[in-house]
Amino acid sequence: MIRFEQVSKRYPGGGAALDGVSFALEQAEMAFVTGHSGAGKSTLLKLVGLLERPSAGVVTVTARNLRQVRRRGIAQHRRAVGMVFQDHRLLLDRSVQANVELPLVVAGVPASERAKRARAALEKVGLGGMEQRLPARLSTGEQQRVGIARAIVARPAVLLADEPTGNLDPQLAVEIMRLFAEFQAIGSTVLVATHDLFLIKRIRKRVLVLDHGRLVDDLAAGEVAA
Amino acid sequence: MNAPETRASAARGGALARWWRAHRWALAQSLLRLREHPLGTLLTVAVMGLALALPLSFYLVLLNLDRFGQALGEGQAVSVFLQAGDAQAQAQALARTLRGEQTVAAVTLKSPRQGLAALAALQGFGPALAALPDNPLPWVLVVEPRVAASPSQIAALVRQLRADPRVALVQDQGPFRARLDALRGFGARVMQVLAALLALAALLVVGASVRNDIQSRSQEIEVLQLVGASAAFVRRPYLYAGLWLGLLSGVVAVALTMLLEAVLAGPAARVDAAWGGRLGLVALDVTPLLALLLAAAMLGWLGARIASARHLAADEPA
Ligand SMILES: Nc1ncnc2c1ncn2[C@@H]1O[C@H](COP(=O)(O)OP(=O)(O)OP(=O)(O)O)[C@@H](O)[C@H]1O
Ligand SMILES: [Mg+2]
Numbered sequence: 324m325i326r327f328e329q330v331s332k333r334y335p336g337g338g339a340a341l342d343g344v345s346f347a348l349e350q351a352e353m354a355f356v357t358g359h360s361g362a363g364k365s366t367l368l369k370l371v372g373l374l375e376r377p378s379a380g381v382v383t384v385t386a387r388n389l390r391q392v393r394r395r396g397i398a399q400h401r402r403a404v405g406m407v408f409q410d411h412r413l414l415l416d417r418s419v420q421a422n423v424e425l426p427l428v429v430a431g432v433p434a435s436e437r438a439k440r441a442r443a444a445l446e447k448v449g450l451g452g453m454e455q456r457l458p459a460r461l462s463t464g465e466q467q468r469v470g471i472a473r474a475i476v477a478r479p480a481v482l483l484a485d486e487p488t489g490n491l492d493p494q495l496a497v498e499i500m501r502l503f504a505e506f507q508a509i510g511s512t513v514l515v516a517t518h519d520l521f522l523i524k525r526i527r528k529r530v531l532v533l534d535h536g537r538l539v540d541d542l543a544a545g546e547v548a549a
Numbered sequence: 550m551n552a553p554e555t556r557a558s559a560a561r562g563g564a565l566a567r568w569w570r571a572h573r574w575a576l577a578q579s580l581l582r583l584r585e586h587p588l589g590t591l592l593t594v595a596v597m598g599l600a601l602a603l604p605l606s607f608y609l610v611l612l613n614l615d616r617f618g619q620a621l622g623e624g625q626a627v628s629v630f631l632q633a634g635d636a637q638a639q640a641q642a643l644a645r646t647l648r649g650e651q652t653v654a655a656v657t658l659k660s661p662r663q664g665l666a667a668l669a670a671l672q673g674f675g676p677a678l679a680a681l682p683d684n685p686l687p688w689v690l691v692v693e694p695r696v697a698a699s700p701s702q703i704a705a706l707v708r709q710l711r712a713d714p715r716v717a718l719v720q721d722q723g724p725f726r727a728r729l730d731a732l733r734g735f736g737a738r739v740m741q742v743l744a745a746l747l748a749l750a751a752l753l754v755v756g757a758s759v760r761n762d763i764q765s766r767s768q769e770i771e772v773l774q775l776v777g778a779s780a781a782f783v784r785r786p787y788l789y790a791g792l793w794l795g796l797l798s799g800v801v802a803v804a805l806t807m808l809l810e811a812v813l814a815g816p817a818a819r820v821d822a823a824w825g826g827r828l829g830l831v832a833l834d835v836t837p838l839l840a841l842l843l844a845a846a847m848l849g850w851l852g853a854r855i856a857s858a859r860h861l862a863a864d865e866p867a
Contacts, residue, residue, distance in 0.1 A: 335867075374775070376866050395779060397864060402777030412772050426776040428574055431567030473776070 324350045325371055325481065325512055330380030332366050332536075340366040342536040343380070348529075350385075350480075353504060353513035355523050358533035364516035365409055367533070368483045371514065372404050373397050385480060402430055405479035407487040409516075411470045413458040419445065419469050420454035426477040444472040447502055449495065464490040471499060475506065482506055482513045488522060500526040523547055571782060579789030582762060593758040593794055597751045598801025601845055604744035605806045608837065611736045613817065613830050618729045627703070628720040629690040629710055639715055640688035647690065652698040652706050661686040687717060700727040748848055755794050755852030759787050763860045774864040783864075784857045788850055795849020799842040806833065 325348040332341040341363045348354055356364045369375040370382050373389055382389045385403065392400050405426070413422050423441040432440070445451055448468040458466050467490050474482060482503060488496035500515070500522060507513045517523065523530055530547055532540035583590045631640055637660070644656045664686040669675045692710075694703045707721045763770070773783050810832055821828045 372775075373866055394865075397866070398774070398777050398779040398782075400777075401775065404777075406775065408775075412775060414769055414772055425772070429773065429776050429778045429782060431570050433566075433570060 324348065324383070324385055325514065326381075326383040327367075327370075328381045328383075330370065330377045330382055332363070332370060332375060333378045339536045341370070341377070341533075344533075344536070344538045345380075346531060346538060346541060348512055348514065350512050351507055351510045352529065353507040353515070354529040354531055355526075356514060356516040356531045356533060357518055357520075357523060360518070361535075362533040363536040364518075364533060365485050366536075367531075368406070368485050368514060368516055371481065372406050372483055373400050398429075402426070402477070403479055404481045404483060405474035405477060407467075407470050407474045407484035409485040409489070411458075411466050413466060413469055413473075415457065415459040417457075418454065419450065419456050419458060419461070422458060422469055423472045423476050426473060430477055432477075440476055441472070444476040445469075447475070448472045448499065462490075464492075464495070467491065468495075468499070471502075475502070478506075478511070480511060482511050484513075484515045486517055487515065488517065488519060493521060496522055497525055504528075572785070575782075575785035575789050578786035579793060582786065582790050583793055586762075589758065589761070590794070590797075593754055594797045594801055597754045597794065597798035597845070597849075598805065600747040600751045600754070601798055601802035601841060601848075602805035602809075603747055604740060605802055605833075605837070605841055606809050607740050607743055609806060609810065609833050611740055612833075613828075614736065615733060616828050616830055617820075618733060627692040627694065627707060627710070629692060629716055630718040630720070631688045631690070631715055632717045633685065633687045637688070640690065643713070643715060644690055647692055650706060652694055652702045653692055654695040655693045657691040657693075659689040659691065661688060664689060700730050748844070751795075751798065751845070751848050752852045752855070755791050755849045756856040758794060759791050759853040759856040760860050762790065763787060763857065767862075770861065780861070780864065784854075784861060787857045787861075788853045791849040791851075791853020791856075792846050793849070795852070796842065796846040798849065799845025802841060802845065803838050806838075 327344050327346050330341055330344045331339060333339050344363075344367065356367055358364055366375065370377055370389075371384055373392060376389070384400070387400075389400070414425075420438065420441050423444055424437045427437040427440060442451070442454060445454060448471050450465060450468055450472065453461070453465070458469055461469065467487065471484070471487055474484065484503065487503075488499055491499065496519065503513050503515060504526065524547055527547070528544050530540070530542040531538060532542070629643075631643070640658055640660075644658055647653050647656045661684045665684055668686075669679075692706075694706070703721075707719055710716050710719045770783055817830045821830050
């Protein structure tokens with residue numbers, strides 16, 4: 324469950340990246356966040372993942388007011404949230420498998436199980452057999468999928484994806500979205516930032532539309548004109 | 550597909566198993582780190598090892614100088630000459646009292662006859678002594694102070710003896726003892742200061758090394774924080790790295806000191822032989838060596854702890 328109440332975010336020395344945004348996402352709901360470049364999509368996801376804090380308003384995730392989450396709580400919160408980053412954020416000098424295992428290492432999962440789950444996650448994003456490669460030697464789209472595998476490997480209660488399909492061909496993009504929908508089906512709350520209208524139309528989910536930091540539209544699943 | 554991870558199922562195997570896994574990972578990471586920069590590791594260990602070897606070597610030298618001083622001080626027993634003509638009983642009574650003193654290790658009685666025999670043994674004295682009608686020598690008490698007795702305690706004993714009416718003369722090397730003692734104290738203080746300064750230097754060396762490591766890994770640190778690593782988790786590999794650096798430097802320091810020992814063994818043996826083997830020069834015990842290893846490891850850990858506290862960015866979203 325994700326709830327925003329009159330949330331604004333102003334970066335130091337910048338304008339309002341988010342301006343009075345309110346919405347609520349139920350548990351096991353999946354939604355897209357869309358809008359022009361600079362509309363505030365990444366900022367919205369960062370507030371959910373506690374990478375940033377709002378300048379005003381209240382963000383609640385899985386029944387916890389994030390304002391009250393401090394220090395140790397931040398790490399704990401991030402372990403419950405899987406994030407796909409717009410800029411991947413991979414460790415380029417570690418193998419693909421080591422990258423994907425990282426959330427499991429942090430969560431204290433035994434090594435044998437880590438390897439098994441990392442392999443399964445890589446399989447799901449179509450990177451089976453690439454475990455020992457270095458991310459630096461992968462294509463951008465492959466790197467992106469390593470990031471996706473890392474986000475899903477710990478089966479997080481909340482899945483956040485920032486332009487996860489920006490470098491993928493349409494076919495692969497749809498497959499990744501179906502994968503996210505599977506997570507929704509088993510109870511994860513999923514929030515995907517994208518400006519890919521084709522994808523939004525193909526995958527019929529709720530759509531939050533941002534414009535210069537304001538939430539200007541909130542379309543229920545199926546409401547998007549095909 | 551399984552349901553989203555709840556905290557309970559993530560904790561499989563219990564807190565202890567998770568704790569151990571986290572430490573094992575940090576340990577492996579720390580070793581990888583040292584191996585990744587073999588030259589830097591070597592340099593850090595060499596510098597730190599040298600810094601730690603110095604006070605240890607100084608300690609070794611001091612230990613032997615102390616033996617040397619003790620050997621020199623051996624002839625420094627207090628000789629108490631009784632009034633001529635005093636009977637044996639009186640000498641024995643005084644000896645008994647002295648043996649009861651806390652500062653006294655041993656008292657040897659020398660009778661006038663023994664004194665005469667000793668004199669007679671000296672070349673040329675025999676005939677002259679034989680010409681004497683009477684034995685002019687007094688009873689003598691040779692008082693050996695305890696090693697632990699301070700110069701002022703011994704001086705008090707000497708004063709007490711001089712005041713005794715039975716005593717004719719007290720021969721004492723008080724000033725020598727005081728000088729030796731003062732020098733020993735001075736040496737010990739020099740060693741302490743040296744050890745403190747060099748420990749500080751070692752701390753800075755490890756700290757700098759760990760700081761470099763942290764700075765070259767800012768991206769990795771950020772990613773770890775993004776996937777939910779706690780501050781302790783992020784810090785741990787650096788602490789282990791500091792511990793290894795410290796321990797390795799300790800090994801280097803011990804090796805260097807043992808090398809010094811080996812190099813000095815020959816000359817030291819000759820010195821000892823020249824003193825009739827009475828010096829009993831010593832090698833370092835296992836205890837100070839182990840203590841040094843432990844201290845080195847702790848210094849390494851502490852240096853890493855300080856560096857990580859200063860240079861690991863707090864994971865506090867703004
Ligand atoms: N760290 C920052 N410091 C200052 N301003 C920032 C920062 N991050 C984002 N902004 C600004 O906040 C606004 C919203 O940025 P955000 O990254 O959320 O947009 P976005 O919708 O994700 O854009 P894109 O589609 O290009 O990724 C932009 O005007 C951006 O310049
Ligand atoms: Mg963005």
